[in-house]
Amino acid sequence: MSAPNGVMMQYFHWYIAPDGSLWNQLAQEAESLAQAGITSVWLPPAYKGVGGGYEVGYGVYDMYDLGEFDQQGSVRTKYGTKDEYISAIKTAKAAGLQVYADVVLNHMMGADETEEVEVTPFDPENRSQAIGEYQMAKVWTHFTFAGRQGKYSDREWHWWDFDAVDYNVYNEGEDAVYLLKGKSFDDNVDLEKGVFDYLMGCDLDMERSEVQEALKEWGSWYVDTTDVDGFRFDAVKHVRAGFSLTGYITAAVMPDAVYLPWVSTGLTRLKHCTTSSVSRTETSPCLTRRCTTTSVRPVRRATPMICDKFLTIRWFSNSRP
Ligand SMILES: [Ca+2]
Numbered sequence: 143m144s145a146p147n148g149v150m151m152q153y154f155h156w157y158i159a160p161d162g163s164l165w166n167q168l169a170q171e172a173e174s175l176a177q178a179g180i181t182s183v184w185l186p187p188a189y190k191g192v193g194g195g196y197e198v199g200y201g202v203y204d205m206y207d208l209g210e211f212d213q214q215g216s217v218r219t220k221y222g223t224k225d226e227y228i229s230a231i232k233t234a235k236a237a238g239l240q241v242y243a244d245v246v247l248n249h250m251m252g253a254d255e256t257e258e259v260e261v262t263p264f265d266p267e268n269r270s271q272a273i274g275e276y277q278m279a280k281v282w283t284h285f286t287f288a289g290r291q292g293k294y295s296d297r298e299w300h301w302w303d304f305d306a307v308d309y310n311v312y313n314e315g316e317d318a319v320y321l322l323k324g325k326s327f328d329d330n331v332d333l334e335k336g337v338f339d340y341l342m343g344c345d346l347d348m349e350r351s352e353v354q355e356a357l358k359e360w361g362s363w364y365v366d367t368t369d370v371d372g373f374r375f376d377a378v379k380h381v382r383a384g385f386s387l388t389g390y391i392t393a394a395v396m397p398d399a400v401y402l403p404w405v406s407t408g409l410t411r412l413k414h415c416t417t418s419s420v421s422r423t424e425t426s427p428c429l430t431r432r433c434t435t436t437s438v439r440p441v442r443r444a445t446p447m448i449c450d451k452f453l454t455i456r457w458f459s460n461s462r463p
Pocket residue numbers: 305325326327328347348349
């Protein structure tokens with residue numbers, strides 16, 4: 143029988159040295175972490191970001207590059223190579239730790255090429271207020287991932303996969319959020335700044351089915367490749383609630399529908415929400431319903447935690463206790 147409560151360690155912080163050693167360090171320390179009472183580790187984003195070997199991980203460039211390809215000036219990430227990452231996860235799990243991967247679905251940065259598209263500039267402080275005319279812009283939205291050459295996925299990303307950007311080559315000095323042609327900011331997000339769909343970089347259009355499918359495909363690949371126990375979702379208040387992160391991991395990771403009730407049951411633990419966390423649910427109907435649940439049933443197999451900025455979800459295979 144597993145213990146009712148665990149201890150998760152955030153196994154990184156923003157300012158650790160960018161020397162590519164974190165994954166190896168985890169492998170070396172896994173045993174002693176477990177002995178000290180740690181039951182799970184939250185690892186930083188493992189894929190290539192716009193800052194290459196210096197990128198903390200939240201400026202997502204290529205989610206299929208876990209430190210394997212020469213992109214953004216580096217093969218490894220800030221934390222090591224793909225092989226070191228996978229090896230560290232294996233070692234950590236062998237030591238009895240559960241491993242959570244940090245996943246950023248909200249935005250991408252560091253596109254390889256520009257594209258021309260009509261945009262409408264909006265006030266960065268009030269995204270319901272246009273501050274200029276519909277106009278032609280040149281934006282960094284074409285992701286070719288040339289360094290990966292189609293391995294794992296040959297999908298390229300274009301402006302039509304995104305809702306907005308904040309940089310127009312034709313008007314470099316302007317401070318604006320540019321809503322792209324035919325797009326709307328996704329609904330059911332945080333209401334700060336009018337509608338807080340846009341945070342940074344190229345904001346994914348979560349209403350677009352091709353984008354949803356691409357993310358599910360990636361999720362399946364990621365779990366198959368890394369064998370992590372769960373996800374920590376970044377920037378959830380900027381991701382439309384209708385996308386349903388629990389539905390996402392169910393579709394991406396647990397195609398067998400029998401697992402869904404376990405995830406839903408886990409969400410009743412939202413009685414542990416802090417006041418600030420509930421502000422997220424005000425704009426999230428799919429979570430509000432569960433957050434108002436006062437009776438908390440015992441949760442054995444799924445333990446999500448939610449707050450205003452992130453959401454972690456853990457799942458178990460049949461073989462795990
Ligand atoms: Ca949209």
